[in-house]
Amino acid sequence: MKIIENHKSKLRSIVYVLTASLIGLSPFISISQASAAQITARSVVLSTSVGDTSGVTYTLNTAALPTSTAVKSLEIKFCSSLTGACTTPAGFLASSSTLSSQPTGLGSASGWTVNAATPGSLRILNASNSTVPSGVVTVVWGGVHNPTATNATFYGVITTYSDSAWTTAIDSGTVALSTSAQIQVALTVDETLTFCTGTSITGEDCATVAGNIVNLGKGSTTATATGTSVMAASTNGSTGYSVTVNGTTLTSGSNTIAALSTGGASTVNNQQFGLNLASANTTPVIGSAKTGTGTASAATNYGTNNTFRFATGETVASASGPTNANKFTIGYIANINGITPPGLYSTILTYVATANF
Amino acid sequence: MTNGAKQHMLKTKNVVHLKRATYILLAAISVLAYFPTVVSASQVTNRKVTMGSSVAGINTTYQFIFTAAQSTAIKSASFTACTTASGTCTPVVGFADLNTSTLTAQPTNLGSASGWTVDVSTVGSLRLKNTSNSTAPTGSQTVGFSNVKNPTATNSTFFIRIATFSDDTYTTAIDTGTVAASTAGQITVMASVDEALTFTLANTAVDLGKLSISSTGAGTSAMTVATNASTGYSVNYSGSTLTSGLNTIPALSSPTASVQNSKQFGINLVSNTTPAVGSNVSGTGSGTVATGYNTANQFKFIPAGEVIASASVPTNSNVFTTSYIANIDGVTAAGAYSTVVTYVATANF
Numbered sequence: 001m002k003i004i005e006n007h008k009s010k011l012r013s014i015v016y017v018l019t020a021s022l023i024g025l026s027p028f029i030s031i032s033q034a035s036a037a038q039i040t041a042r043s044v045v046l047s048t049s050v051g052d053t054s055g056v057t058y059t060l061n062t063a064a065l066p067t068s069t070a071v072k073s074l075e076i077k078f079c080s081s082l083t084g085a086c087t088t089p090a091g092f093l094a095s096s097s098t099l100s101s102q103p104t105g106l107g108s109a110s111g112w113t114v115n116a117a118t119p120g121s122l123r124i125l126n127a128s129n130s131t132v133p134s135g136v137v138t139v140v141w142g143g144v145h146n147p148t149a150t151n152a153t154f155y156g157v158i159t160t161y162s163d164s165a166w167t168t169a170i171d172s173g174t175v176a177l178s179t180s181a182q183i184q185v186a187l188t189v190d191e192t193l194t195f196c197t198g199t200s201i202t203g204e205d206c207a208t209v210a211g212n213i214v215n216l217g218k219g220s221t222t223a224t225a226t227g228t229s230v231m232a233a234s235t236n237g238s239t240g241y242s243v244t245v246n247g248t249t250l251t252s253g254s255n256t257i258a259a260l261s262t263g264g265a266s267t268v269n270n271q272q273f274g275l276n277l278a279s280a281n282t283t284p285v286i287g288s289a290k291t292g293t294g295t296a297s298a299a300t301n302y303g304t305n306n307t308f309r310f311a312t313g314e315t316v317a318s319a320s321g322p323t324n325a326n327k328f329t330i331g332y333i334a335n336i337n338g339i340t341p342p343g344l345y346s347t348i349l350t351y352v353a354t355a356n357f
Numbered sequence: 358m359t360n361g362a363k364q365h366m367l368k369t370k371n372v373v374h375l376k377r378a379t380y381i382l383l384a385a386i387s388v389l390a391y392f393p394t395v396v397s398a399s400q401v402t403n404r405k406v407t408m409g410s411s412v413a414g415i416n417t418t419y420q421f422i423f424t425a426a427q428s429t430a431i432k433s434a435s436f437t438a439c440t441t442a443s444g445t446c447t448p449v450v451g452f453a454d455l456n457t458s459t460l461t462a463q464p465t466n467l468g469s470a471s472g473w474t475v476d477v478s479t480v481g482s483l484r485l486k487n488t489s490n491s492t493a494p495t496g497s498q499t500v501g502f503s504n505v506k507n508p509t510a511t512n513s514t515f516f517i518r519i520a521t522f523s524d525d526t527y528t529t530a531i532d533t534g535t536v537a538a539s540t541a542g543q544i545t546v547m548a549s550v551d552e553a554l555t556f557t558l559a560n561t562a563v564d565l566g567k568l569s570i571s572s573t574g575a576g577t578s579a580m581t582v583a584t585n586a587s588t589g590y591s592v593n594y595s596g597s598t599l600t601s602g603l604n605t606i607p608a609l610s611s612p613t614a615s616v617q618n619s620k621q622f623g624i625n626l627v628s629n630t631t632p633a634v635g636s637n638v639s640g641t642g643s644g645t646v647a648t649g650y651n652t653a654n655q656f657k658f659i660p661a662g663e664v665i666a667s668a669s670v671p672t673n674s675n676v677f678t679t680s681y682i683a684n685i686d687g688v689t690a691a692g693a694y695s696t697v698v699t700y701v702a703t704a705n706f
Contacts, residue, residue: 188443190441190442190443190516190535190537191442191516191535191536191537192442192514192537193514193537193538193539194514194539195411195512195514195539195541196512196539196541196542197512197541197542197543197544198512198542198544199544206512209512209542212542212543212544212545213544213545213547214544214545214546214547215547215548216546216547216548217548217549218548218549218550218551219548219549219550219551225548227546229544229546231541235537237405237537239403246410250546250547250548252550257548330544332546334548336550337673338553338555338583338584338585338642338671338672338673338674339583339584339585339670339671339672339673340550340585340671341550341585341586341587341671342550342551342552342553342585342586342706343549343550344547344548344549344550345547345548345549345550346545346546346547346548347545347546347547348543348544348545348546349543349544349545349546350410350411350412350541350543350544351411351541351544352407352408352409352410352411352541353411353538353539353541354405354406354407354408354538355405355536355537355538356403356404356405357403357404357405357534357535357536357537
């Protein structure tokens with residue numbers, strides 16, 4: 001019985017001593033908890049958020065660390081959730097991670113190395129660092145493989161350590177990250193050819209084309225009869241387009257006014273019919289320069305001032321590449337001589353545009 | 358359950374599984390059958406269509422030039438007109454709506470040089486096929502159709518979708534491509550040429566001078582004539598002979614030489630030596646002097662009128678010089694003799 005009482009007494013003593021010790025140590029315990037402060041202004045920037053992508057760069061940015069303890073290692077541990085035990089996001093892999101550059105704000109400016117031993121964490125260490133951290137922190141890892149899931153949130157727990165074995169934590173903080181889907185923007189551009197002919201077109205807008213009769217008036221042996229029509233064209237054909245003119249010369253029954261089939265100047269008191277797309281004819285004054293932002297031009301035989309020509313099937317205008325719209329003014333001339341039989345002379349000209357895709 | 362019954366059940370299950378697998382396989386094959394048509398088709402390059410005419414609604418030619426992307430033998434090809442270049446094809450109103458198209462010629466470089474026939478069974482689509490072709494296309498292909506009706510709308514863009522097929526039923530596409538084309542308005546150019554007759558007389562009076570029995574009175578007048586009349590013109594004159602009151606100098610009713618000391622009045626339109634008067638016709642026109650008035654030194658005058666010059670076709674200007682001569686004899690009564698000669702030009706349009 002006495003022996004039992006002695007044991008009880010010893011036990012009480014031990015309890016008292018232990019209690020006293022705990023009470024005595026309690027100030028120190030509270031100090032240790034207070035030093036694991038939260039890292040502020042923290043973020044982890046991914047070079048790409050595409051899921052299941054290798055070679056991704058992860059950049060850690062934080063405000064100056066709150067601690068005045070030298071940091072010897074740092075870790076970002078990636079987890080699927082912040083509740084419960086940390087599960088590495090499926091597909092995330094740090095095994096090939098590299099340190100893209102020496103970190104800033106962690107103390108020593110050099111001597112930091114990567115540690116890729118833990119597939120679920122990005123780690124660096126510098127066992128010899130004794131410099132207290134200051135300034136904003138930047139750490140850049142390369143060679144990281146993103147989690148597999150698309151549009152999935154995952155988390156990174158950032159911890160600094162006072163040892164080089166990621167054991168004695170100093171400060172910590174958590175960031176949320178996310179993979180995301182890629183947006184593929186697609187547009188189909190179809191083949192186009194816009195072409196119209198008439199006697200008036202507003203700007204180069206084929207929707208406004210109107211008219212189809214060019215009246216040269218009365219032929220005379222002392223003056224040249226003139227008139228104009230217009231045409232507009234554009235295409236996205238890789239080698240542009242060409243426009244041909246097709247038809248007969250001016251005809252009245254069995255009588256004709258000879259066409260300038262090889263080109264020539266307008267001469268009164270001669271039988272002549274011709275046209276051109278030149279910009280500034282003076283003899284006679286007819287036609288006008290092309291308009292529009294396109295790159296098309298009049299064909300050589302139909303683009304010289306005061307030289308008129310007409311031969312069916314010939315190309316009168318063309319573009320050698322895709323072109324915006326141009327409007328061409330086609331000037332027509334007719335001359336007669338004294339024996340040109342009377343009558344109403346006319347011809348129907350058809351312009352054909354061919355785009356080359 | 359006996360072993361036999363168990364084996365029978367097992368066999369039945371196996372058969373069911375086999376059937377299911379077969380059905381699934383068939384379904385998969387039937388679905389996949391569509392994909393080669395789409396997936397394997399490549400785009401034809403350097404493609405264009407040249408229309409014989411861009412006039413809306415008329416029949417014309419269509420020539421397609423393109424370069425096949427693949428070397429698979431082509432057994433059929435189609436050229437389908439649509440209102441858009443891609444997506445569901447909406448036929449273009451009027452295009453080949455009766456499809457009377459023909460092959461302009463056997464296509465070139467499409468494979469076999471012969472054996473291609475047009476297929477007009479589909480409205481709005483130009484087709485050709487060659488069931489027996491086993492030759493791969495080479496270089497640039499040319500396919501021409503004739504008698505193809507253009508779309509009805511004027512100044513309107515439309516698209517032709519080109520497709521080549523490895524079968525002759527236009528099913529399994531090899532290559533595809535689209536070209537854009539456009540109808541266009543026609544330009545009517547017109548000019549009027551009016552009827553023309555140029556007729557001018559340079560003189561209103563001709564003085565033959567003082568007549569004597571030993572000299573011939575002579576003088577000239579000139580007239581210019583041109584016309585664009587289809588059968589030319591004729592110039593007629595008329596007037597009395599030289600007259601002074603009741604006295605006259607007789608006219609030469611037939612071509613006669615000038616003879617002094619005789620009563621004569623006559624004209625001609627050529628250059629003369631007896632007397633030296635007049636000029637031949639000049640100018641670039643085709644007018645001529647009428648018979649009876651075209652011989653040198655022979656003069657004539659018919660008071661009732663007669664044609665003295667004419668042209669049978671449209672003619673540029675000619676200048677005719679009329680020579681007048683008069684002779685008197687010793688008994689010719691004194692006086693001032695005169696006449697008014699009227700010239701009339703008639704163009705024949």
